[in-house]
Amino acid sequence: MTIHQIYTGTTASITDLKRDPMGTINTGTAINGTMAILNRNQPAFYCVTPELFKYLQNAIEDFELGKTALERKADGKFIAVNLDDL
Structure with a gap:
């Protein structure tokens, strides 16, 4: 059994x-802008808010x-370079 670390609360x-x-996304990302979606108790992917995604980019x-x-x-x-010449 592989153990995966989850990087969000x-x-x-x-x-x-x-x-x-x-509803799931809005509730899950309300605290810190991130949430992990689990498939069979293993992280399948992460959801982030548009604001956080922009910040990360x-x-x-x-x-x-x-x-x-x-x-x-x-x-x-x-x-x-002399700044006055620019």
Whole structure:
């Protein structure tokens, strides 16, 4: 038997989701914006609110931009720029 970690405090079963999709999602995501949907007591997927999804997308984009900046900084090729000339 495989044990899976659940990364949120709110869960619902697939059956609950089928019975009342929007009620289950609205109730489950009301506390912290996330909930796990379980199939046979194992996480099948996670639901997040649109606001949290937008936040996560922006965080991923910021992370990728930061990674690109660090890679370019490691190259050591810098160009002197006067801000007044821009």
